[in-house]
Amino acid sequence: MKDIMRLCFSLGAVCLIGTAGLVLVNKITLGPREAAAKATLMEGLKIVLPPETTKIALETKEDAEEKDKVIVMDDVKLYRGYDSNGDELGIACEASAVGFSGPIQTLVGINNDGEILCVLVAAHNETPGLGTLVTDRKAQKSIWGGNEDSDGLPPNPFLDAFTGSKASAPKNVDAISGATQSGNGVKNAVAKACHAYNAYKSAN
Amino acid sequence: MSVLKEFTKGIWKENPVLVLMLGMCPTLAVSTSAKNALGMGIATTFVLAGSNVVISWVRKFIPSNVRIPCYIVVIAVFVTIVEMLMGAYAPAELNKTLGIYIPLIVVNCIVLGRAEAFASKNGAFASMLDGLGMGLGFTLALMALGGVREFLSAGTLFEYVVVPGWPDFLLFKLPAGAFIVLATFLAIMNYRRIRKAEREGTSYTPPEMDCSHCHICK
Amino acid sequence: MNKQIKFYGGVKLDEGKMTSNEPIITAPLEPLYTVPLQQHIGAPAKAVVQKGDKVLRGQLLGEAGSFVSAPVHSPTSGTVKELSSCLGPAGAQLPAIVIESDGEDTAAEPMPVFANWQEASPDDLKARVAQAGIVGMGGAAFPTAVKLTPPPNVTIDTVILNGVECEPCLTADHRLMLEHPETIITGAKIIARILGVKQIIIAIEMNKPDALEMMTKKAEGTGVEVVGLRVLYPQGAEKQLIYTVTGRKVPSGKLPAHVGCLVTNVASAAAIADAVCLGKPLYERVTTMTGTPVVKPGNILCRVGTPYSSALALCGGVKEDPLKIISGGPMMGMSVYSLDIPIMKGTSGILLLAADEVSQYTPNACLRCGRCNDACPMEMIPGILSSTIEFHHFSLAERWHVMDCIECGCCSYVCPAGRPLVQHMRRAKAVANATRRAAEAASKK
Amino acid sequence: MVKEYILLIIGAVLVNNFVLSRILGICPFLGVSKRLDTAMGMGAAVIFVMTLSGFVTSWCDKYILVRYNLEYLRTIFFILVIAGLVQVVEVLLKRFSSTLYSALGIYLPLITTNCAVLGSAIICATEEEFMGRIFKSTVFCFASAVGFALALVLFSSVRERLELSKIPRSFQGPAIALVTAGILAMAFTGFAGLGS
Amino acid sequence: MSEQSTIRMPDTSKLVVSSSPHYHDMGSIPKIMFTVLAALAPAVIASIYFFGWRALLVLSVCMVACAAIEALLCRLMRRRISIGDGSALVTGLLLGMTLPVTSPLWMCIVGSFIAIGLGKMVYGGLGGNPFNPASVGRVALLLACPSAMTTWVTVSGCALNKWVVDATTGATPLELVAQNQPGPGFWDLFLGNIGGSIGETCTLALIVGGVFLIVRKIIRWQIPVFFIGTVFLITGIAYMVSPCPKFNPMTHVLSGGLMLGAFFMATDMVTSPLNRKGAVVFAIGCGIITTVIRLWGSYPEGISYAILIMNALTPLIDRYTAGRPFGVARKASQKNA
Amino acid sequence: MIDIVMMTGTGILLGLAIGLVVRYFGVPEDPLVESLNELMPGANCGGCGLAGCSDYANAMATGRAKPGLCPVMSAEAVAKCCELLGVESDTSEPKIAVVCCSGDDNHAAKQAFYNGVNDCLNAMLVAGGAKGCTYGCLGLGSCARACPFGAIEMLPNHLAKIHADLCTGCGKCYMACPRNVIKLVPRSAAKVHVYCNSPEKATVKKNVCKAACIGCRKCARTAEEGQIVMNGFLASINYDNPPAEEIVETCPTKCLRKAE
Numbered sequence A: 001m002k003d004i005m006r007l008c009f010s011l012g013a014v015c016l017i018g019t020a021g022l023v024l025v026n027k028i029t030l031g032p033r034e035a036a037a038k039a040t041l042m043e044g045l046k047i048v049l050p051p052e053t054t055k056i057a058l059e060t061k062e063d064a065e066e067k068d069k070v071i072v073m074d075d076v077k078l079y080r081g082y083d084s085n086g087d088e089l090g091i092a093c094e095a096s097a098v099g100f101s102g103p104i105q106t107l108v109g110i111n112n113d114g115e116i117l118c119v120l121v122a123a124h125n126e127t128p129g130l131g132t133l134v135t136d137r138k139a140q141k142s143i144w145g146g147n148e149d150s151d152g153l154p155p156n157p158f159l160d161a162f163t164g165s166k167a168s169a170p171k172n173v174d175a176i177s178g179a180t181q182s183g184n185g186v187k188n189a190v191a192k193a194c195h196a197y198n199a200y201k202s203a204n
Numbered sequence B: 001m002s003v004l005k006e007f008t009k010g011i012w013k014e015n016p017v018l019v020l021m022l023g024m025c026p027t028l029a030v031s032t033s034a035k036n037a038l039g040m041g042i043a044t045t046f047v048l049a050g051s052n053v054v055i056s057w058v059r060k061f062i063p064s065n066v067r068i069p070c071y072i073v074v075i076a077v078f079v080t081i082v083e084m085l086m087g088a089y090a091p092a093e094l095n096k097t098l099g100i101y102i103p104l105i106v107v108n109c110i111v112l113g114r115a116e117a118f119a120s121k122n123g124a125f126a127s128m129l130d131g132l133g134m135g136l137g138f139t140l141a142l143m144a145l146g147g148v149r150e151f152l153s154a155g156t157l158f159e160y161v162v163v164p165g166w167p168d169f170l171l172f173k174l175p176a177g178a179f180i181v182l183a184t185f186l187a188i189m190n191y192r193r194i195r196k197a198e199r200e201g202t203s204y205t206p207p208e209m210d211c212s213h214c215h216i217c218k
Numbered sequence C: 001m002n003k004q005i006k007f008y009g010g011v012k013l014d015e016g017k018m019t020s021n022e023p024i025i026t027a028p029l030e031p032l033y034t035v036p037l038q039q040h041i042g043a044p045a046k047a048v049v050q051k052g053d054k055v056l057r058g059q060l061l062g063e064a065g066s067f068v069s070a071p072v073h074s075p076t077s078g079t080v081k082e083l084s085s086c087l088g089p090a091g092a093q094l095p096a097i098v099i100e101s102d103g104e105d106t107a108a109e110p111m112p113v114f115a116n117w118q119e120a121s122p123d124d125l126k127a128r129v130a131q132a133g134i135v136g137m138g139g140a141a142f143p144t145a146v147k148l149t150p151p152p153n154v155t156i157d158t159v160i161l162n163g164v165e166c167e168p169c170l171t172a173d174h175r176l177m178l179e180h181p182e183t184i185i186t187g188a189k190i191i192a193r194i195l196g197v198k199q200i201i202i203a204i205e206m207n208k209p210d211a212l213e214m215m216t217k218k219a220e221g222t223g224v225e226v227v228g229l230r231v232l233y234p235q236g237a238e239k240q241l242i243y244t245v246t247g248r249k250v251p252s253g254k255l256p257a258h259v260g261c262l263v264t265n266v267a268s269a270a271a272i273a274d275a276v277c278l279g280k281p282l283y284e285r286v287t288t289m290t291g292t293p294v295v296k297p298g299n300i301l302c303r304v305g306t307p308y309s310s311a312l313a314l315c316g317g318v319k320e321d322p323l324k325i326i327s328g329g330p331m332m333g334m335s336v337y338s339l340d341i342p343i344m345k346g347t348s349g350i351l352l353l354a355a356d357e358v359s360q361y362t363p364n365a366c367l368r369c370g371r372c373n374d375a376c377p378m379e380m381i382p383g384i385l386s387s388t389i390e391f392h393h394f395s396l397a398e399r400w401h402v403m404d405c406i407e408c409g410c411c412s413y414v415c416p417a418g419r420p421l422v423q424h425m426r427r428a429k430a431v432a433n434a435t436r437r438a439a440e441a442a443s444k445k
Numbered sequence D: 001m002v003k004e005y006i007l008l009i010i011g012a013v014l015v016n017n018f019v020l021s022r023i024l025g026i027c028p029f030l031g032v033s034k035r036l037d038t039a040m041g042m043g044a045a046v047i048f049v050m051t052l053s054g055f056v057t058s059w060c061d062k063y064i065l066v067r068y069n070l071e072y073l074r075t076i077f078f079i080l081v082i083a084g085l086v087q088v089v090e091v092l093l094k095r096f097s098s099t100l101y102s103a104l105g106i107y108l109p110l111i112t113t114n115c116a117v118l119g120s121a122i123i124c125a126t127e128e129e130f131m132g133r134i135f136k137s138t139v140f141c142f143a144s145a146v147g148f149a150l151a152l153v154l155f156s157s158v159r160e161r162l163e164l165s166k167i168p169r170s171f172q173g174p175a176i177a178l179v180t181a182g183i184l185a186m187a188f189t190g191f192a193g194l195g196s
Numbered sequence E: 001m002s003e004q005s006t007i008r009m010p011d012t013s014k015l016v017v018s019s020s021p022h023y024h025d026m027g028s029i030p031k032i033m034f035t036v037l038a039a040l041a042p043a044v045i046a047s048i049y050f051f052g053w054r055a056l057l058v059l060s061v062c063m064v065a066c067a068a069i070e071a072l073l074c075r076l077m078r079r080r081i082s083i084g085d086g087s088a089l090v091t092g093l094l095l096g097m098t099l100p101v102t103s104p105l106w107m108c109i110v111g112s113f114i115a116i117g118l119g120k121m122v123y124g125g126l127g128g129n130p131f132n133p134a135s136v137g138r139v140a141l142l143l144a145c146p147s148a149m150t151t152w153v154t155v156s157g158c159a160l161n162k163w164v165v166d167a168t169t170g171a172t173p174l175e176l177v178a179q180n181q182p183g184p185g186f187w188d189l190f191l192g193n194i195g196g197s198i199g200e201t202c203t204l205a206l207i208v209g210g211v212f213l214i215v216r217k218i219i220r221w222q223i224p225v226f227f228i229g230t231v232f233l234i235t236g237i238a239y240m241v242s243p244c245p246k247f248n249p250m251t252h253v254l255s256g257g258l259m260l261g262a263f264f265m266a267t268d269m270v271t272s273p274l275n276r277k278g279a280v281v282f283a284i285g286c287g288i289i290t291t292v293i294r295l296w297g298s299y300p301e302g303i304s305y306a307i308l309i310m311n312a313l314t315p316l317i318d319r320y321t322a323g324r325p326f327g328v329a330r331k332a333s334q335k336n337a
Numbered sequence F: 001m002i003d004i005v006m007m008t009g010t011g012i013l014l015g016l017a018i019g020l021v022v023r024y025f026g027v028p029e030d031p032l033v034e035s036l037n038e039l040m041p042g043a044n045c046g047g048c049g050l051a052g053c054s055d056y057a058n059a060m061a062t063g064r065a066k067p068g069l070c071p072v073m074s075a076e077a078v079a080k081c082c083e084l085l086g087v088e089s090d091t092s093e094p095k096i097a098v099v100c101c102s103g104d105d106n107h108a109a110k111q112a113f114y115n116g117v118n119d120c121l122n123a124m125l126v127a128g129g130a131k132g133c134t135y136g137c138l139g140l141g142s143c144a145r146a147c148p149f150g151a152i153e154m155l156p157n158h159l160a161k162i163h164a165d166l167c168t169g170c171g172k173c174y175m176a177c178p179r180n181v182i183k184l185v186p187r188s189a190a191k192v193h194v195y196c197n198s199p200e201k202a203t204v205k206k207n208v209c210k211a212a213c214i215g216c217r218k219c220a221r222t223a224e225e226g227q228i229v230m231n232g233f234l235a236s237i238n239y240d241n242p243p244a245e246e247i248v249e250t251c252p253t254k255c256l257r258k259a260e
């Protein structure tokens, strides 16, 4: 009996102390962690919305009893962007669709005229080098100096092709050979976002 | 002198990846680029050193039947701490790529292996040095692997273009490429040892691969 | 005849039997005979003569050393020059007795003749076979008397005389069947008498139609059956022969006796007949001396102890230098490097091969083409076995039944990679035997 | 429903094979694959433990961790449960079936540190598909373990064959095993897209 | 006596000794390999006819690269240089046959390096490799440079007057059927008037070569017959259940790498099972995997993958199909297996 | 708070479960094997003749094998093993292997070209390896491949040479040599050796090897009584009472030499 007690005690004690430590660290990092997650999203939203945007708000229901519910249309979350004067500049839609391997989460910024401003892939699981042809905007830095496009948003021909097309009728962008499925995933996500945007606009 | 040895042995002579063949999963999975490798290496080193110290403190009080659960809880605590810290303060991109592999540091054979093989038999300071050395060796091996893989697949290093116009060579980003690059590393090491043995007039047979180094299931 | 069972595998060989039509010639006396004391499987014979002793033809030189052994007799009359050793075909030194011929060739008192062997007791007949030093003349040289003592609790119902002679080039049995058919049949019946067996079958490959015809004719009315078999190497191998003739499969690791069969070579049968009816011990045999480099290939009745060189001289020497000298046939014979080796009771032929006929082994890895699988009459996997042996996994090879290999050589013959498969098999068998002996010795301790 | 599970199993066994595509459980994959027999023993042990742990962890996740908002303790909790479970199973096996123990038991301690076990538990807890679905999670863990065992058995049979090859000296041992694993991983990419 | 002295006796100082048997059927590895090359000649000619002379360039580069790399690696390993056996040439030719005619030459060389280096020489050269080197090379290239490996040119009749047929890219029949569009007609498929990789288009030429190999007893008929038969059977059943172009068994059997794979790659003796029973299992497995990948996977074609996966299964197949030696009782052999 | 309670509870519960299970179902481990295992060097060389270190430990515990078979283990470790096992330590003298043959290609050439597997036992099966001397080293290196310590070097002219510093006396080479050319002798007595293995008559030996022991007895007469005994036509050293090193001067064929 005594050794069983010892087992319980030692394992319990290790767990106790360990968990206590974890609880502590959890408390400390909870704030920063949430902030970091939010910052990532915000950064993406800032990119897709017009550059003047200073404030971004998640579009929520305004009915009294459903006050804080997020408006979700076809799984798409909508965010409004405002400038410093409080004027609305555009809407960013967060939508995802299935690509080559798993969902591709995209952010689509649409201005007040219903024109697509910018498309950004926020999260995906596509094959590096293949699927990433249509998802990633990566700055090319060279150790030989002469860094191209060191500032501004790195280009991606596939994603940039959406820019300027109308949300009511998004452009049919040509697929990139070798990444057809990823491309389709992005296209579907953009289409979903536009669809949600149109539905939202017509509802309001 | 001997203190130094505890530290340096992990870097080359008992390198956990290239010699002891421990912790293969993160080694292969997270070495797609030099940057990822560096991040993983640092995280693992932190866990290794921390858990080694704690385990060498508590080793006397732990009955042998619950040894492994206890050690692993200690390790898990450190891992969770790393996870939280990274979530809070590390760049988002790094967080995403290391993703699932951070919790898996818990079962990284290196950590439990060193706990069993070293920390459970030595004092706290020596254990910490051992952990740091092993972690450093792990990081270096991982970075070498990640660097080669990144370079071969895209012609870049730490995302800097080294050879402009290098064709995309996807193979090396995939698991298959990871296996093959590591195999080549080991072959080169063997080749050097064989040559050295030949010069010294002795013979060298590459070790059998078994998991006996980790000492967990003796 | 077409319904004959075919054993698995086997290969069709170029027969090269250029001496089929050469009648047996008797070799003249030699000045010196080197008679090895171990011409058989088992313990060597123990010498019973001293240096300087006078001996007569057929006189006992060495007596059987143990149960599995055979006595050795003098091939001619003369003096024992020395008790020494000589090189054997396997490359080891064998104890031997050197006889200096006196040129008289005086016969010793023959052993008493069984005038009416049909009535003699089987045990007496068997004792005579043992006394006469008869060993299997089909190649393995196993003491025949031992073979005629089947293990208890098995009954033998069929005696098969092996006149197949499936080895290319060799014709000694062929000529014997043509020239002494009655002796062979008598021998067969003596064996049957010893074992109390009714069914006697003489098996001959159909590439010897004249011998088949001759034996069939002579066997008529004697109760002996003669069958012609498909020409396919190794039709003459014991297990394959029994399977073809009777449809019985000798189980792995067992003797033919376990399926009620006994196989002897036709020459052994003839030697038994001579021993019983003439009282003559085994001191001479028919050997085929052949090969393209030989000037006049032929079948020679040689005394045991004649050096290969004398037999070759009798055939006119060589036209060109051979690259290989083989004791036995091309498929199972042993290559030797000296012509001083004496002809022994089991030497069925001496074959010389010219340079362009010799296949060289190359150190290639197995291609896994499976041709050896298809050729192996024992239905083994020689390619894999040889690789396991090459990498020293002997116990694995043993588990895969390497001990069943009959060393027929079919696998090496067909291997496109030129792998020395048979050599590997022999090595594994040697190792397995050694381990078994060591284990036995250890358990005895 | 049935189709969903068939696709799930194909996906876990062939397409996203734990070893060859997700790179989890490599240490035992490399370490215990020298002989086919041991590989089979290890495979069976992993199937057993992973299915069991998949069930237990997803149950605990649903009814304890998620219910009380303790997700951040997942790693430590899961590994504790797995380690304890393995220990108990080992002792029981040793006691009640010595044949089974000699076949599987010796691999059990190795499994504690097999990333695949914890990996599958974490995947089940974090991927939307499996969240809160205990049966589906258990099936997934079982299928993943089968995939692990399949890769292990294939790999060890090939490695046995390699004992009959004249491997260059510098590639002997781990190096050639890794090359083989690499080619096997390449071959398995052919299953991409199955089940979608 | 005087006659005796004129007899010439052999010189025993230069004799050779070796183990029995001393006869050999005089088959050899180079003979086999060059027979395979000869059997591939019709397909090579057909590919030049349809794709233009660049096809020959790609094939030659692959063959030369394979041989050169093998020689180099032999040197490095300090082993006998083994290119004389011709197997590297076979590997090179088969690798070239599975590449698109537009493949850049550096890709051919990289592919050859992977095939010979990684697929063969690290395993100790001819006979040691568990995986088909040409398939390893092809799959690695497909993973490494997917876009270059899936760029196909359209073919329209004789191209002997051209360097390479017009560079307009087009879908291969299997890509068409994968999108459920009808493929080309039977004769186009059979004669090779279709897009695809260099060596796979002309079914007629491949069958002629394959039958030649079967007649010369270089390969076993079981592998191609069961391989192709399985693909036909499964797609046939699928077609009967739902008759759409995607399942058309004729298109599946006659297009893609099936003929090349079934006659020349799955039959590689080094990487396929030893005995006939095993060969049948192997071929059926190849057929199943190929069809599964073609019909339900992401790739339009799965021959190379099927071959590699079945290569990995070969040791297991060998183990469980090995027969019992003559006279070994069933129980005994099972106990020892 | 709930986190801490939950984790601690789980820990205690698991501890309880493990404790109970071990208590009621546990099978005790043999402590002897464990402590023996700790003494093993872990080289897994197989020099002991068993399948690796832990097998040997098991074998010692069950009495299947004696301590001291391991060539690598230090003397103290062996003594400790003996102590644990409660047996007297066997202090037999360490051995060393000697290749008793001088017949390299310069002295005893092959009689014919041997075309086959490059291994002594295989060669033995083919005309005895075609070496005129049927007792000498075939020079194809079976012993070198068998030596787990890389102590045997194959000289280019086909003779095995043992490096005394590397040889542990494990005897693997002795087992591997089909010609029994290798002898295991006490290390301390290994000063001079007769490098010939053929008991044949001098005339026979002379025909095939220039360096053979011709049985002239000069060494036996010069040495003290019983230090060198004649074994047929072959001199052999009595390693219990070895002769002085100067004895090598007496040998006319130089097959009696100092240890290399």
Ligand SMILES: Cc1cc2nc3c(=O)[nH]c(=O)nc-3n(C[C@H](O)[C@H](O)[C@H](O)COP(=O)(O)O)c2cc1C
Binding pocket: A100, A101, A126, A127, A130, A131, A132, A176, A177, A178, A179, A180, A181, A182, A183, B170, D189, E142, E143, E146, E150, E298
């Ligand atoms: C390793 C590998 C990864 C792949 N990853 C992707 C991917 O991320 N996205 C994608 O759309 N296709 C991917 N593919 C699919 C191929 O590129 C395939 O050719 C594609 O489905 C059809 O080609 P196409 O885009 O030229 O029409 C991948 C293929 C391979 C071999």
Ligand SMILES: Cc1cc2nc3c(=O)[nH]c(=O)nc-3n(C[C@H](O)[C@H](O)[C@H](O)COP(=O)(O)O)c2cc1C
Binding pocket: C135, C136, C137, C138, C139, C140, C141, C142, C162, C163, C164, C165, C166, C167, C234, C235, C236, C237, C238, C239, C263, C264, C265, C266, C268, C332, C406, C407, C408
């Ligand atoms: C491959 C092989 C081929 C054989 N061929 C013959 C043969 O052609 N003639 C023959 O008499 N014995 C042949 N034997 C020997 C027989 O198997 C058997 O041992 C012999 O016939 C028994 O008779 P014996 O004891 O009188 O020699 C062959 C053996 C083997 C292994």
Ligand SMILES: Cc1cc2nc3c(=O)[nH]c(=O)nc-3n(C[C@H](O)[C@H](O)[C@H](O)COP(=O)(O)O)c2cc1C
Binding pocket: D190, E097, E098, E171, E172, E173, E174, E175, E176, E195, E196, E197, E199, E200, E255, E256, E257, E258, E260, E261, E265, E299, E300, E301, E302, E303, E304, E305, E306
């Ligand atoms: C033997 C052989 C094997 C092949 N294996 C594959 C393969 O595994 N995957 C693949 O996408 N293409 C493979 N290919 C190429 C395809 O056959 C084909 O060229 C390509 O996939 C386009 O398909 P289609 O011609 O059937 O439309 C192979 C070609 C050959 C000759």
Ligand SMILES: Cc1cc2nc3c(=O)[nH]c(=O)nc-3n(C[C@H](O)[C@H](O)[C@H](O)CO)c2cc1C
Binding pocket: E032, E033, E036, E087, E088, E090, E091, E092, E094, E120, E125, E126, E127, E128, E129, E131, E132, E133, E134, E135, E213, E218, E219, E264, E265, E266, E267, E268, E269, E270, E271
């Ligand atoms: C019938 C036959 C088919 C072959 N097929 C291939 C092949 O598909 N790929 C290859 O690399 N080598 C092939 N070879 C050549 C050779 O077997 C190959 O290089 C070995 O696998 C290398 O060890 C073939 C050889 C033959 C005889």
Ligand code: SF4
Binding pocket: C375, C376, C377, C378, C379, C380, C382, C404, C405, C406, C407, C408, C409, C410, C411, C412, C421, C422, C425
């Ligand atoms: S020698 Fe042995 S393995 Fe070869 S074919 Fe004959 S019986 Fe089979």
Ligand code: SF4
Binding pocket: C365, C366, C367, C368, C369, C370, C371, C372, C373, C382, C383, C384, C386, C411, C414, C415, C416, C417, C418, C419, C421
């Ligand atoms: S015949 Fe030769 S190459 Fe073919 S499988 Fe047998 S041993 Fe291997």
Ligand code: SF4
Binding pocket: F099, F120, F136, F137, F138, F139, F140, F141, F142, F143, F144, F159, F160, F176, F177, F178, F179, F180, F181, F182
């Ligand atoms: S000592 Fe023996 S094993 Fe060593 S090379 Fe000489 S004959 Fe061969």
Ligand code: SF4
Binding pocket: F096, F097, F146, F147, F148, F149, F150, F151, F152, F162, F166, F167, F168, F169, F170, F171, F172, F173, F174
């Ligand atoms: S030379 Fe012989 S005795 Fe010495 S270590 Fe090597 S194998 Fe053992």
Ligand code: FES
Binding pocket: B022, B023, B024, B025, B026, B107, B108, B109, D024, D025, D026, D027, D028, D113, D114, D115, D116
């Ligand atoms: S690191 Fe994954 S199993 Fe060892």
